[in-house]
Amino acid sequence: MSNPANLPNNLKYTASHEWVKTEADGTISIGITQHAQELLGDMVFVESPMVGRKLKAKEECAVVESVKAAADIYAPVNGAVVAVNSELDSTPEAINADPYAAWMFKMKPDNAADVAALMDAKAYQAVVDSEAH
Amino acid sequence: MVDFGGWDMPVNYGSQIDEHYQVRNDCGMFDVSHMRVVDIKGNGARSFLRFLLANNVDKLTLPGKALYSCMLLENGGVIDDLIVYFMNEGWFRIVVNAGTADKDIAWMKQQATQHAPQLNIADHPELAMIAVQGPNARAKVWDALPGSQELTKRLVPFSAVEMGAMFIARTGYTGEDGFEVMIPAKAAPYFWATLAGKGVRPIGLGARDTLRLEAGMNLYGQDMDETINPLEAGLTWTVDLKSERDFIGKAALLANPPTRKLVGLVLLDRGVLRGHQQVHTAQGMGEITSGSFSPTLNQSIALARVPKEVQIGDQVQVSIRDKMLAAKVVKYPFARNGRGLI
Numbered sequence: 214m215s216n217p218a219n220l221p222n223n224l225k226y227t228a229s230h231e232w233v234k235t236e237a238d239g240t241i242s243i244g245i246t247q248h249a250q251e252l253l254g255d256m257v258f259v260e261s262p263m264v265g266r267k268l269k270a271k272e273e274c275a276v277v278e279s280v281k282a283a284a285d286i287y288a289p290v291n292g293a294v295v296a297v298n299s300e301l302d303s304t305p306e307a308i309n310a311d312p313y314a315a316w317m318f319k320m321k322p323d324n325a326a327d328v329a330a331l332m333d334a335k336a337y338q339a340v341v342d343s344e345a346h
Numbered sequence: 347m348v349d350f351g352g353w354d355m356p357v358n359y360g361s362q363i364d365e366h367y368q369v370r371n372d373c374g375m376f377d378v379s380h381m382r383v384v385d386i387k388g389n390g391a392r393s394f395l396r397f398l399l400a401n402n403v404d405k406l407t408l409p410g411k412a413l414y415s416c417m418l419l420e421n422g423g424v425i426d427d428l429i430v431y432f433m434n435e436g437w438f439r440i441v442v443n444a445g446t447a448d449k450d451i452a453w454m455k456q457q458a459t460q461h462a463p464q465l466n467i468a469d470h471p472e473l474a475m476i477a478v479q480g481p482n483a484r485a486k487v488w489d490a491l492p493g494s495q496e497l498t499k500r501l502v503p504f505s506a507v508e509m510g511a512m513f514i515a516r517t518g519y520t521g522e523d524g525f526e527v528m529i530p531a532k533a534a535p536y537f538w539a540t541l542a543g544k545g546v547r548p549i550g551l552g553a554r555d556t557l558r559l560e561a562g563m564n565l566y567g568q569d570m571d572e573t574i575n576p577l578e579a580g581l582t583w584t585v586d587l588k589s590e591r592d593f594i595g596k597a598a599l600l601a602n603p604p605t606r607k608l609v610g611l612v613l614l615d616r617g618v619l620r621g622h623q624q625v626h627t628a629q630g631m632g633e634i635t636s637g638s639f640s641p642t643l644n645q646s647i648a649l650a651r652v653p654k655e656v657q658i659g660d661q662v663q664v665s666i667r668d669k670m671l672a673a674k675v676v677k678y679p680f681a682r683n684g685r686g687l688i
Binding site: 254255257258260276278279280281283302309 | 361363552616617618620638641667
């Protein structure tokens with residue numbers, strides 16, 4: 214299934230299968246991993262958080278729904294929502310097509326060190342492997 | 347893979363939505379070997395089934411003809427829904443759901459002990475079943491099974507014919523034309539591979555569910571079960587209350603007129619309807635029994651049990667997480683034969 218080579222090394226990851234990318238302006242983009250989209254299947258609906266909302270790490274803040282099931286998306290760190298990708302409203306299948314390009318929302322983290330402390334690709338791969346038995 | 351009544355079954359082979367369209371637009375095949383075949387043989391099979399089933403087997407006069415029916419408890423609750431095929435006066439074939447098969451057979455045998463002890467009731471777990479469904483399904487089966495075209499080209503919908511050790515029925519669970527082929531399990535892999543060689547794509551449980559939901563077909567355990575009677579599950583059309591005939595559950599159905607009914611919902615707001623979501627209507631609360639995303643309509647649809655006063659065209663509210671979303675009450679099916687009907 215998920216091949217280590219598929220996990221971009223420039224991203225951070227969470228145990229709940231979000232990826233986190235630090236942008237040049239210090240904000241972070243959040244999406245779901247290849248592994249998560251494979252499990253969920255064809256995406257049909259994305260519910261994004263409100264811009265401006267303050268989030269705590271591991272707080273439920275968004276939802277993706279595939280034909281099969283709904284899944285919660287969790288804030289990777291403390292911070293505020295600064296943007297949402299409204300293109301996914303009409304094209305949720307972009308998450309299936311290219312999960313690492315289909316960012317769902319952006320946050321301004323309270324503390325950049327929190328982002329640095331998230332899992333790297335190798336640690337996340339171990340999480341995925343452990344779920345596969 | 348998921349566990350489904352003790353069977354490991356694939357939810358999807360690839361994209362579930364692609365599989366759905368494949369069946370609506372061309373054809374696909376489903377391994378439905380989990381469905382159980384039960385043969386009722388002997389003198390008096392018809393009169394026993396007349397008493398056992400809520401629908402009236404007297405509607406079956408031509409050999410091979412099939413009838414959809416519920417089998418009820420005395421209190422009117424649905425033990426299972428099934429298809430019964432009339433082959434001859436000494437042989438009726440019943441196909442039941444996987445998860446309920448053992449209790450169904452126990453119930454049939456218990457009833458037969460009391461009312462028709464001469465009957466032989468035997469299930470056939472050694473029969474596999476492959477459903478080939480879609481506008482091109484029959485042609486693909488004809489191509490894969492030499493001799494089948496001659497035998498089945500005049501087979502009317504909802505009827506079946508034997509072909510050697512196989513049993514070919516023009517039935518299904520998708521709202522499309524096609525066949526359900528019962529075949530000895532040891533021959534099934536070869537038949538499956540032959541169909542695959544003719545370009546027939548495998549379809550998983552996920553698309554099977556969206557196809558049947560669009561077609562407005564009930565799923566046992568979701569849309570009805572032993573606590574629900576067929577009159578409150580959209581199955582009034584399958585219950586014969588007009589004839590003099592008595593059947594198990596009839597007295598309870600007559601004594602308890604339905605207060606709820608099954609309707610279709612189409613979600614007007616963005617989101618996805620799912621089973622067990624609460625439905626708020628002007629006449630009281632209801633609940634979604636089956637909900638999903640409809641690829642054909644490109645919006646979310648559901649079956650919901652609501653107070654019987656709710657009317658087609660009414661707007662209702664559905665609780666989804668922390669929101670109340672607007673939905674419209676519609677007449678179902680939502681889609682049949684490749685086309686949306688809403």
